[in-house]
Amino acid sequence: MRNKWAILWLLVVLVVGAHQVRFWRSARLDTDVLALLPEDEQAPEVGAATRKLADQAGRELVMLVGAADWDSAQRAADVVKVELSREDSPLKASALDASSLETALELYRPYRDRLLTSSQREWLAKASPEELGGTALMKLYQPAGPKLTDWEADPLGLWPDWWAARASESTARPRDGRLWLSGEGREWVLLAWHSQVSAFALGDEGNITSAVARARAAMEAQVPGSRMVSAGVPLYAEAAASQASSEMSTIGIGSLAAVLLLVWLTFRSVRPIVLVGLSLALGCAVALSVTALVFERVHLLTLVFGSSLVGVAEDYGFHYFAARQGRPPSERWPLMRGLLPGMVLALATSVVAYLALGVAPFPGLRQMALFSATGLVAAFLTVACWFPLLDTGELPVTSFATRFAASLSRWPRFTHTPAWWVGTAVLGLFVVGGLWRLGTRDDVRQLQNAPAHLVSDQRELGRLLGLPSPAQFFLVGGDDSEQVLEREAALKAKLDPLVTQKVLSGYRAVSDWLPSRVQQRADAELSARAEAQAVAAVAEATGEAPTRARFADDVLTPERLLASPASAAIRQQWLGRLGDSHFSIVMLRGLNDPSVLPRVAEVAQGLEGVRWVDKTREISSLLERYRRLMGGLIVLGYLAVLMLLVARFRRQAWRAWVPTVLGTLVTLACFGWVGEPLQLFTVLGLMLLLGMGVDYGIFMLEHPGDNSAWLAVALAGVSTLLSFGLLGLSATPALRSFGLTMLLGEVTIWVLTPCCRLPSGKDVS
Template identity: 75%
Template sequence: MGNRLAIVWALLVLAVGVHQIRFWRSARLETDILALLPEDEQAPEVGAATRKLADESGRQLVLLVGAPDWESAQRAAEAATEVLSKAGAPLEPARVDATALDAAVEFYRPYRDRLLTPAQRAWLARATSEELGGTALMKLYQPAGPRLTNWSDDPLGLWPDWWAARAAENEARPRDGRLWLSGEGREWVLLTWQSQVSAFALGDDAKVTAAVERARAAVGAIPGGRLVAAGVPLYAEAAASQASREISTIGLGSLVAVLLLVWLTFRSLRPIVLVGVSLMIGCAVALSVTALLFDRVHLLTLVFGASLVGVAEDYGFHYFAARQGKPAAERGRVMRFLLPGMLLALLTSVLAYLALGLTPFPGLRQMAVFAAAGLVGAFLTVLCWFPTFDLGDLPVTAFAERVSASLSRWPRITSEKRWWPAMAGLLVVSAGGLWRLETRDDIRQLQGAPANLLEDQRELGRLLGLPSPAQLFLVEGEDEEQVLQREVSLKQRLDALVADGVLTGYRAVSDWLPPAAQQRADAELSARAEQQAVAAVAAATGEEPSRARFVNDILTPARFLSSPAAPAIRQQWLGPLGKNQYSVLMLRGIAGPSVLSRLAEAARGLEGVRWVDKTEEISRLLGRYRRIMGGLIVAGYLAVLVTLVARFKREAWRAWVPSVLGTLLTLAFFGWTGEPLQLFTVLGLLLLLGMGVDYGIFLLEHPGDGSAWLAVALAGVSTLLSFGLLGLSATPALRTFGLAMLVGEVTIWILTPCFRMPPGKDIT
């Protein structure tokens, strides 16, 4: 029977190996921290809007090259361009269509009469015939120069101001064949490059980042030169490099530590090889199952999975600890003897991990599947292969004897009065820490991007006046016309906030595509004003100029979206989502967090207009699921207690209480140290439930058995090493998770033998 199981498992492992080869040849790895977080299930259109905005810039790399004067800035831009062109990175200059502006002007020309800014609309409504005529005469006798239209096509010179308003959405202006802006004591050249591959396909070799740094050095060689760079490719490479380092540190560090423990305990190559094989197969199974169930594997899943090494080796430890000192012929009996406890431990751990799958967090579902599949893979390797390949003798070592014998010297907590002060002190410490415990669910605490990237992003946004992708208005309507009309209503309120300095401006689709009703009204307004102006000019000059004719058709969304002008604003037109149409109005130059409430107030009472503060929404979502998972922990402890009672009857509390105390003391530790309670802290506590109970299960299954304590001791130390290293992660989410696991595991590991059964007592 054993040989057949070994063969079947070998075939499955072979299939996993084949899948691993295919996976790493075409690996699709996710790097965005926000992919760990849930969609707002009550507003899927918000997720669609933010995804579309992100997709538009997914490959883009934006650089500002500055110097104290324009000539030096041009030289610096040439130096940066030369370095990036020769860098060997998957970059290419963004294609700039030199004729795009001319094509957009020609597209709009037939509709010029219905394209007015709010200021123009207000002036035309109140201007007298004398004012209109004077303006028209001034425009007529202006010195000849470049013009968008003939005088007869635009006698009041309205159109240049409309284009100037569109250009104000971006601070960069054409100059000597480049895009230029001035700010913060420098003249700047705007360079736009793009990755030839998806940002999520960039590896951990950081070629794009290296190329940018070489360009930065070349620019720095010019006196006063400075380069500022931002873009998703840089963040993706930083995440990939960080994850690669952490996988090596956590995974390899844990593996080396585990194998060293195995050598110290058993002084045999066979346990090292077999435990190492069980760990590698467990991780391979975990990755294959995750890749088959999910479209893209998140890098943080791999980093989190690296800590699996600290848990999956428990089964091998228990086998070899029980196998020590027994002849090889008894290895099957040893496995059968251990199987009930190992199965119960596997069940509680897998259930704890899979509880993560109850959350709507895509990344956490991946982590749950990865960990649960990895544990099952490691367990099946131990069950199917260890009795088959463990053929030699395994003598008891001096190190193993000392550890096994230490159980008898471990203090045992009883109901005697001498333990009462210690228990009272423990309660006081716990209560004090819990009283000081604070919750903080701000998503910004989970940002793990390098500080230099964040600083460059802020500076570039400040110089270019870029709109914020985190705060925006989502506009909904039954049809396209209603969406545009609702945008106009919203802009009327925002104009007052711009005047108050709450923000510097906004970008709206209706600026480029006015609603039909407004087009008709503006066409009538401009026609009346321009006819008066032309008549005044005729009276003053004695000539008979005439106003140009314009089309009667309305500029429709379908016509606009297929035009050369559409790329400037297309990313903000979401189009149909379900039954309704949607657009996004983006904001520029928000004065600070203190004004967000005033912006939210601007949407109040406007039907179909929703204020979206993605940062605040995600933070609220984190808080909500932190509370849900907290309730799940309580329910989980009750469910585990019921399971333990079914197996251990009245002694079940001995395996259960250490985990409860470990959870309370971990929360107290966070309170005393000022570490805030976050969702990822709670998730760590949830896993403590499954893994911490394992120690008590094995000590109750084999009361007084030194080999069981040896296995528990080794498992505890290796788990501490794994999650201790996870606490060193540069990713805040993993760091707080690892810290919770580290403190909790230490506490549970120390307390569990204190609640072991007295000698001679039976679990029944």
């Protein structure tokens, strides 16, 4: 039977090994912070809208290359284009230049008569024949120059004004075959690039950040005084990947080195080092394979979080070898049978605590929960199935282990003495005072920590280009595309006063480029009537017989527009059919002052099918809601664990339970005293404290008076502190808060657990 379980686990490990080879050859590691966040429970279309905006920008990189004068700016732009157009470059130039205007002109020219601005409609509706004729004559005799179309196709010169309104969505203008803008004392050339590789893959292949840095260095060397401002998801993704890779090395390798050093000092044998290292490696490998099979992509933060698993998964190996010291090899299997009840109970509490993270509908948390739970189970199975089989040699007791184990007798134990009650009162005052000062903060920006220079460039580029905000927008829905466009028009009518009052600098809607069918037909009739009067007036004044050009008989449809490269500017805003409805996004420009958001949100009131979306606020509200939910689950979890402990240890169960409760309260009190706010990831750390903290008490109660149990608990506590202490060094605020929570809680629990041990000679009955 022993060999049977060992062979079965070996087969599982071989399958995992094969999967690991395939996984790392084509690793799809996600760095997108949105992947960590939950879907909107009431409106899944909001999640679809956010993903559409994010997917569109996922490989796009935008640059502004500037200099003091236009000629220098053009030279600088040429240097950048040469550097980024090399064969080994991970970037490819996007068709964002003056030639893209020609593509759009060709698409819209047959529909010119039904493309009117609101002011043009108002003027054409009330203009007299004389006024229309005078305008047409003026346009006819205008000096020759570059025009969008000839006089017959646009006798009143309506089209240039329509294009001017579209051009107002961006400050960039065509100039010398480039896109140009002027601002902040410089002339700028706008460049756009498309990443040819995934920015979410680890490794040096296709390093976009390095390519941009080389281009910047070459530009500054060849055109002194020039400047480049760049922004895009690929730069953020690579920064996140680099940070996560560094943290995985620091936390994972640091934890592993610390654990193996402890093993060597305690056992002075290579065998425990190899076997404990094997259990940790297999735990992480199985965890990664299971997570990759369940989820489409593994998030980098999952790996960072999972690297702290080293500080927990080695506990089972510690308990085995601590009990194995000084015993003959023949007692390996009976020893394991004696350890299994306590190990299984400890595993169950830890796994339940990890899986509790998956209660909240956060894909990122569910990944972390699955990774950690399966990793612990795999480490446990490695210890239970293989350690007695592979551990065949002698394992003498070392002086380090003897001194460590003997320290239990010198450790203070709680007794009913005045000194202990005074200490308890002082601790109670500390806890109450800290909890009174404890505040909360639920902010989605805790989930990432972008480099300051990227944030600065993003803000400057957005300010110069007048880009719309991707975090706040209006979601417009309808039964079909026609109704969506009509509702967009109603929304724009209510937004126009805010633009006039400079609450907003503008907006960008699909209906600006694609009016509804009803609007197109109405505009075509209006322009046909007005232009017929204008042409007749010109014929009467000149004696000639000019004719108005003919236009397309049908209307411009969403399908025709989206199939054309001319739709690049608004394609991301057209969601199309989602379920039984159609949706589009109206984006806003100039939302720099958070205080105006409530006023903008009021615009959606009373408009059917229109919803205001403030993704930053919504996710922050979800973080708050699930912080409260998980806080309630912690209370229920403590009660459930207490019931399990009582079932096993009867009246002595409090000895394993109270240290964990105090660890939680002391951690929260420390946060309150130092001004560290309570957030969701703090609460999640407390949830894990519940699962792992009681492990120490369980082993102390399972083996009362056994110094080897205290040795294992001490080693497990120190390694866990090192592991989660390193997690507290993470640059990601959420993970740092989680690590600090675990660090403070584990220290408290580790110190208090031996204080609650059983008196000598007493059992758990």
